[in-house]
Amino acid sequence: MPVVIDSDCINCDLCVPECPNEAISMGKEHYVVDTAKCTECEGFYDEPACIPVCPVDCMTLVAD
């Protein structure tokens, strides 16, 4: 279950340093999560570290 970022993303960059797997980077129009790298933060945190820091709530866990 990776995190995905929707088009509400304002490219604020706040989520990037939270990711222990360096899975978040700037995409064509907004930030994106590399689903191959996102582990839901397993082994690092109990919950995805990126979701709570997003000011516009545009990050969600999706079924893969």
Ligand code: SF4
């Ligand atoms: S859930 Fe964790 S591993 Fe996945 S993108 Fe967010 S911070 Fe990175």
Ligand code: SF4
């Ligand atoms: S914290 Fe949210 S709004 Fe900011 S870059 Fe990440 S996904 Fe986009």
